[in-house]
Amino acid sequence: MKLEQSTIKDIARELNVSSSTVSRALKDYPGISDETKRKVKEMAKKLNYRPNAIALSLRKSRSFTIGVIIPEVVHFFFSTVISGIEEVAFARGYNVILTQTNEKLAREKSSIDTMLSNQIDGFLVSFSKETTDFEHFSSLLDKGYPIVFFDRVPDIPGAIHVIVDDYSGAYEATKHLILQGYSRIVHLAGPSNLKISQERIRGYENALRDFGMEVNPDYIVESRTDGEAQKITSHLLNTLSPVPDAFFGNNDMAAVGAMMACKAAGYRIPDQIGIVGFSNWQFCSMIDPSLSSVAQPGFRIGAKATDILLDLIEQKINRNEFENSVVLETELLVRKSSVRLEKN
Amino acid sequence: MKLEQSTIKDIARELNVSSSTVSRALKDYPGISDETKRKVKEMAKKLNYRPNAIALSLRKSRSFTIGVIIPEVVHFFFSTVISGIEEVAFARGYNVILTQTNEKLAREKSSIDTMLSNQIDGFLVSFSKETTDFEHFSSLLDKGYPIVFFDRVPDIPGAIHVIVDDYSGAYEATKHLILQGYSRIVHLAGPSNLKISQERIRGYENALRDFGMEVNPDYIVESRTDGEAQKITSHLLNTLSPVPDAFFGNNDMAAVGAMMACKAAGYRIPDQIGIVGFSNWQFCSMIDPSLSSVAQPGFRIGAKATDILLDLIEQKINRNEFENSVVLETELLVRKSSVRLEKN
DNA sequence: TTGTATGCGTTATCAA
DNA sequence: TTGATAACGCATACAA
Numbered sequence A, B: 001m002k003l004e005q006s007t008i009k010d011i012a013r014e015l016n017v018s019s020s021t022v023s024r025a026l027k028d029y030p031g032i033s034d035e036t037k038r039k040v041k042e043m044a045k046k047l048n049y050r051p052n053a054i055a056l057s058l059r060k061s062r063s064f065t066i067g068v069i070i071p072e073v074v075h076f077f078f079s080t081v082i083s084g085i086e087e088v089a090f091a092r093g094y095n096v097i098l099t100q101t102n103e104k105l106a107r108e109k110s111s112i113d114t115m116l117s118n119q120i121d122g123f124l125v126s127f128s129k130e131t132t133d134f135e136h137f138s139s140l141l142d143k144g145y146p147i148v149f150f151d152r153v154p155d156i157p158g159a160i161h162v163i164v165d166d167y168s169g170a171y172e173a174t175k176h177l178i179l180q181g182y183s184r185i186v187h188l189a190g191p192s193n194l195k196i197s198q199e200r201i202r203g204y205e206n207a208l209r210d211f212g213m214e215v216n217p218d219y220i221v222e223s224r225t226d227g228e229a230q231k232i233t234s235h236l237l238n239t240l241s242p243v244p245d246a247f248f249g250n251n252d253m254a255a256v257g258a259m260m261a262c263k264a265a266g267y268r269i270p271d272q273i274g275i276v277g278f279s280n281w282q283f284c285s286m287i288d289p290s291l292s293s294v295a296q297p298g299f300r301i302g303a304k305a306t307d308i309l310l311d312l313i314e315q316k317i318n319r320n321e322f323e324n325s326v327v328l329e330t331e332l333l334v335r336k337s338s339v340r341l342e343k344n
Numbered sequence C: 001t002t003g004t005a006t007g008c009g010t011t012a013t014c015a016a
Numbered sequence D: 001t002t003g004a005t006a007a008c009g010c011a012t013a014c015a016a
Helices: A008-015 A019-026 A034-046 A053-060 A076-091 A105-117 A135-142 A166-179 A195-210 A228-239 A252-264 A298-313 B008-015 B019-026 B034-046 B053-060 B076-091 B105-117 B135-142 B166-179 B195-210 B228-239 B252-264 B298-313
Strands: A065-070 A095-100 A122-125 A147-150 A160-164 A185-189 A220-222 A246-249 A274-279 A292-295 A325-328 A331-333 B065-070 B095-100 B122-125 B147-150 B160-164 B185-189 B220-222 B246-249 B274-279 B292-295 B325-328 B331-333
Touching (some): A008 A034, A019 A034, A065 A105, A076 A095, A076 B095, A095 B095, A122 A298, A135 A147, A166 A185, A185 A228, A185 A252, A252 A274, B008 B019, B019 B034, B065 B076, B065 B105, B065 B298, B160 B298, B166 B246, B166 B331, B185 B195, B185 B228, B252 B274
Parallel strands (some): A065 A122, A147 A160, A160 A325, A274 A292, B065 B122, B122 B147, B147 B160, B185 B220, B185 B246, B246 B274, B274 B292
16 A cells, blocks of 8 residues: 655656756746746646655755644633634644643653654643643753743743733623622632633732722632532532622633532522633533623634744744733623622 | 754764664664663763654655544534544554644645645544535545544545444434423434434434324424524524424534523423433533533544554555444433423 | 665755 | 755665
């Protein structure tokens, strides 16, 4: 089962010219007669010639491939980011190699290894929850590899980030709840080693303070996995006194978990308890009551990060003279889960 | 910004041996002294040597990369399939190049082109909604390219498929609705050029017949886009007489659309109208009432398809002697949207 | 046990 | 206007 792709040599042999002539004719080099160009192109078509990208890569020491490292494809947010990445990469003539870490550091490292072996031209990275040490990234940066981080970004000097404004997203969400008259607002927080979690907590806290409310540490609870939020919420409803009257989730799964727990405990939403999520997953408008959420522009994050990466690769911009953080705005989408008819 | 990767030559120069010796030592060839092996490996580590996969590809005419062509990453089902693909490919030492067609035929073809240029070892394909002619695939098959189709599969002789049992999935869903006492069951069908849609329609129809009910063509309505189902359902509720008392969606988005339309029209679910979806998206258990759905094993589909493809590539199996269809079972997950308390 | 030469497909350099 | 040659990094047939 030899998959015979025809090569420049085949064309050359058919036409009794040298392979360099063929190569030049195919690329419309000056100094090749029109007659030859015509013949070569005709034969190329006839033989169904396709340039061998592998050979080209070897020759040019460039693979025209970028590597994407993300935690999990099945997260709606990441899949929209991938769409953005794919779109731009495709348009600019690059391939995308994808690996997911499943939130494992070991996997993250080995992915980098295989990608390096494959001579990829640059990395697009959102690191795993397990990653707390960034040595494997900073050493790459030191060697000059182009890397753009998105969403989950490390604290390395000189690293380029594309992120959303988590702080203001959380601030707006919390402010909205306050303005709706909720006053005992719980924040179901994300893993504290992620900067995005920290920023969301900060936005939550500052909104409270700006409206003259106290930050109660008992009201900030870390909810690591998807299923956990529900249990945590049930527990809080039973133990906290006074009972919380709002939940702001670090992500939509957490918010939905809280919503289910509240419903199960007999609370009416949004009358008695208000809920806001983060990410604006597809299902937000499909649940009952529909879930208010902070929309993150996943597609745009992917597209922007890729544009920057390719600019770096093609040396259209230089890492040192580049502003190292691009911040995209979030948008609070207010739905039913957080809009009170009668306020307290 | 030269990214100096060290090569076999570098190791050879350092140690004053030939590069072939280094090559052999690194792969533990017999006939190389242990002493040399030791030295070479030591130096390789010291120079942080990493084999150049591109050079290897050129040499072996094998890229150890497979190409995946899917409609859209953001569909939950496809993203679980990707996970399965990724998992197996990674474990067996292959890279995954991904492109989405966004349901466009032109994109599908150009993706194939770039992948061929990149000398990928095989294809994993679920084709676009626009694809009705399969010439671009069958010509590849004729040339001996390994291809495994999944989910959306073409009717080409000899093509290998990994699919779920759409027929029995739809049959079970419909049967379930019937047994719950629903009798005017609408099927929100998928694009009729897709075999999966046809199979689901067939399952729906046969279940009706097996229970002595008539198939009413007005009750089978094609719902192409996600938003459409809601409008269609509203329309049907207003125009069909007698009014339908159940909706079986070709996918979960359609089912949710139907659910929202029913609620908006004042119907109680599941009392008055029962609803079942297809795919078991994450949100099924999060909406209210929770949505019964036919679960498709996306991860297993991806994993299985990849295993077969790699077996083909590595010639562990031969296309001709291979059963050309692997069918994975679906599972009906009964939730609240279709379980009547009092039956008619 | 090790080295030399060749080729995978392409293009840049130099020569004609 | 075209051709010969070398090189990208690696593996292997053949020679020593």
